[in-house]
Amino acid sequence: MAGTRRRGVGRSRPTLEEVAARAGVGRGTVSRVINGSPRVSDRTRTAVEQAVAELGYVPNRVARALAANRADAVALVIPEPETRLFAEPYFSDIIRGVGAELAEADLQLLLTLLRTPKERQRFAEYLSAHRVDGVLLVSVHADDPLPDLLERIEMPAVLSGRRSAHESVPYVDCDNTGGAQSAVEHLIGRGRATVATITGPLDMYVAQCRLDGYRAAIQAAGQEVDPALIVAADFTEEGGRRAMRELLERRPDLDAVFAASDVMAAGARQVLREQGLRVPDDVALVGFEDSAVARHMDPPLTSVRQTTEEMGRAMVRVLLEEIESQGERTSKRPQLVLPTELVRRGSS
Amino acid sequence: MAGTRRRGVGRSRPTLEEVAARAGVGRGTVSRVINGSPRVSDRTRTAVEQAVAELGYVPNRVARALAANRADAVALVIPEPETRLFAEPYFSDIIRGVGAELAEADLQLLLTLLRTPKERQRFAEYLSAHRVDGVLLVSVHADDPLPDLLERIEMPAVLSGRRSAHESVPYVDCDNTGGAQSAVEHLIGRGRATVATITGPLDMYVAQCRLDGYRAAIQAAGQEVDPALIVAADFTEEGGRRAMRELLERRPDLDAVFAASDVMAAGARQVLREQGLRVPDDVALVGFEDSAVARHMDPPLTSVRQTTEEMGRAMVRVLLEEIESQGERTSKRPQLVLPTELVRRGSS
DNA sequence: AGGTACTGTGGGAGCGCTCCCAGGTTGATG
DNA sequence: CATCAACCTGGGAGCGCTCCCACAGTACCT
Known part of the structure; x- marks a missing residue:
């Protein structure tokens, strides 16, 4: 071959x-x-x-790499199911940030899609074969063995997003809780009395955080958190549809929905239309991510924007730190949370 | 540093x-x-x-690379303005295809975003520094000096899409003309009598091809091509809006529009709504690319799908051939055109 | 028996760089 | 004036591999 x-x-x-x-x-x-x-x-x-x-x-960077026993390259790893989501502005922005910051550090960006187990295997070999100085991991699942493998072979790594509240690996995340909270506060501020939420899969930390933000905003407004107003979905459009139907059945009087992702908001919007409910007149809608979907909805979707490109840059900076301090067995793992921002559009 | x-x-x-x-x-x-x-x-x-x-x-691949004077890596280059479009499924699919095919060949994928002139400069140095065995160029503009530079230093390269009808560099393209033609034939087949088109910038070959396809379909139906039904835009949403307004002013009787990109179709759709025209009842609408935008429009947009992932794979295969035949001064430059497929949705 | 033509194999000679040690300078100090 | 630290500097050694030459072994002709 x-x-x-x-x-x-x-x-x-x-x-x-x-x-x-x-x-x-x-x-x-x-x-x-x-x-x-x-x-x-x-x-x-x-x-x-x-x-x-x-x-x-x-x-000659190859010669340099051999002599100095480093690779002058960093891998950006995207594990399987996510290669789909690739098309999201989220990834593109991460990559833009990562690319820019790496260029400044004069490091190469190796893009690694891990789809088949065979590819995973091969990647593990790359790691051993000293092809990269560090690894950036995008949206790994909680049960992915990769972070542990990396830790075991002492390969510097940084995650985008935490896997749990007690993430041990260095990461850069955005303020999911705060973003969700500001979204719901915004809805309440616009006079909405009955704000529901469609959450992501609650075994994902990010979904948990966004739900926490919802709860915090409701309570801050002096209201009770009504379990009937909370339906879990799976970050897909179809999930958004199902959840919206469920919500309307339980609480036909709701007048606002905070969906934990734009795509779910899009699904919810379809159901609202089917049922003859107007957005935002009858039901206000807010999403999370501020993806292309949000801008192209009718009406355009209010959404929580993540400073994704900056996340990419930050990931690289954190990774460089990690690489620098290789060996020095400091247990100080850099972890960073970046702010979010509510982008108001016609849907609320 | x-x-x-x-x-x-x-x-x-x-x-x-x-x-x-x-x-x-x-x-x-x-x-x-x-x-x-x-x-x-x-x-x-x-x-x-x-x-x-x-x-x-x-x-140890670094040692191997040094000794054998090769890099075992290929660069995927995305020139500036396009880094925006990154979020399009087009890119993501290209990358998926490229990634899969490279993994099979045991080559690394270097992602290179060329945003600033400084980054371009640095990239030129990489090339000289023997860091890659070949280069994949995505959507280069006709006036980009990169392909010529690559040719000059005898670096194997493959383009996605032609820059002109007489492209000299190896490329992989999709059948823009055929795709456009089938889209317009579809509209005519659904009984539409007055089919207009919103083209891309006509100094781009891809826009030219899609317009050719439109013309071919109109003529194949025995109709005259009416210049009043053709408005050029720039592949942006705003351009789509402007073009749609122009078209409605010129020919208020039109009953179908073929937009040369989904994003322009989205712009056109907004104008139609503003003017109280229903889609597809009053005006049928078809786009090109089959991007996320198409699926999330209301109604979902009929669009011409490119087999983009396959394009990525094909690009790699072509590039490997080129690398293999390095030095053998055969003037046979592999060039490939892949088929497109019409995806029918509610808008037509 | 000597030639010719293979096939398999060992290992020297690098690839172009970084690391690091030893040695030469310099200038300040006792 | 000797001493010593601080600074520069040259170049050997080596990173782990591929390339390729030379040589041994085997087989098949003259």
């Missing part, structure tokens, strides 16, 4: 050695200049820099 | 040398077994395989 792939001839690039010769210094010195070591005299540095410019020298 | 990142200690992995010692053979022989060379006796091969298994040997 690997076969005999060979690179083309290509006038061979100058090497460190040649730069050294040209500058009239030793290899070590050139290396120091290239890597910005302070232990080089200005005269020497200038000479080397000139030789580099004249020869158009570009370090 | 690069600093002193060092890998953790980590019980060092076995090397080729150790495997050789264990199997009682030479380094070369182990290498041959690992790489599936046929010039190894069965007895030896078995012995080596056993040693590999016992030691849990995994080849």
Whole structure:
């Protein structure tokens, strides 16, 4: 399979050695200049820099990686079921943030989709084969063995989102509780008396948090939390539809719904239309994520926006810290929670 | 920046040398077994395989890359304006296809977002620094210098989509003309008499093709192509709105619109609603791309689906061919056009 | 028996870099 | 003026692999 792939001839690039010769210094010195070591005299540095410019020298990163035993690359891992969600602005924004921050650090971004067990297996081998310096994990499930594997082989890693309240691995998350709370407060503030919620699967921490936010807002308004107004779904459109029907059956008098994801809000909206209920006149609707779906709904959906691109950037910064402090057995695992923002549109 | 990142200690992995010692053979022989060379006796091969298994040997790909002067990696490049479109299923599907096919070939996927000129510059250096064996270019503009640069440095590359009818670089495209034609034929087949179209920017080849398809279908139905029924837009929602208004002003009697992208169809749909026109009753609407937007419109949008994931896979296959035939100065550049499929929904 | 033609195999010679040690300078200090 | 630390600097060693040359072994001709 690997076969005999060979690179083309290509006038061979100058090497460190040649730069050294040209500058009239030793290899070590050139290396120091290239890597910005302070232990080089200005005269020497200038000479080397000139030789580099004249020869158009570009370090061979493969050689560097081999010699220094690092990869200069970071893997962004997207586990199976999520490769679908890929199309969400969420991922695209994460990637944009990650890409930008990695570019600044001069690291490569390896995109790894883990779909089949075979691919998982192969990825594990990559890890052992020292192909990456660290791993960014996007939306791993609570039962995914990957984070533990990474911990075992001491591979620096950062999660997007927590798996539980007591997440041990470094992570960057957004303020799910606060975002949900502000969404529900917004509804109450607009005079809605009976605010229901469609939650995600409650075995997912993110869903739990958003429900907590809902509860907090209701209580902050001096109301009782009515279990009849809470229906769990699964973050899908169909789930949103089912949950909405259930809610209308239980409490036909409801006048607002906070859905824990835009897609579920879209499902709920369909059911409302079917039943002749107007949005926002009869029922106000708020989602979470501020995805494309939200903007294209009719009326456009009010939603809680995550600063996703910033999450991506933050993940990289956290990962770099982790890599830096490799070995130093400090148990301080950096964990970060970023704010959310309510985007008001026609649906509320 | 690069600093002193060092890998953790980590019980060092076995090397080729150790495997050789264990199997009682030479380094070369182990290498041959690992790489599936046929010039190894069965007895030896078995012995080596056993040693590999016992030691849990995994080849160090960095060392391999250095020695063999290849990178075992391919870059997927997404130039600036497009990083926005990222969220489209189009990209996500391309990436899924590319990822799957690369995994099979045991190559790494490097994701490269080219946003700033600085990033472009840096990328050019990667190329020279032998970090990748080939490049996949997604939606490059006709005036992007990248394809030419790649050609100049003899870096294998494949485009998604042609830049013009006479594309010289290897590419994989979908049948834009045929897709558009089938969409318009569908509208005519449903009894629509006056079918208009909203095109993309006509300096883009893809927009040109879709318009050609529209024309072909109209003519195939024995009708004249009426220039008043053709309005150019820019693939944006706002452009779709403007174009729809223009069309309704020119030909208030139109009863169908083929928009060359889903997003423009979404814009058109808004204008139709504003003007009290029902979809599909008064005006039937068809888009192109079959993106998430299409499914979430009201009514759901009929659209032309591209087999995008397959395009990704095909791009990789083409690229591998190109890499394989490096140096052999055959002028046969592989170029591929994949079929499209009309997905019928409520809007027509 | 000597030649010719394979096939299998070992291991030297790198790939281009970083690491690190030893050695040479310099300037301040006792 | 000797001493010593602080600083630069050159270059050997080596990262783990592939490439390729040389050589032994076997088989089949003259």
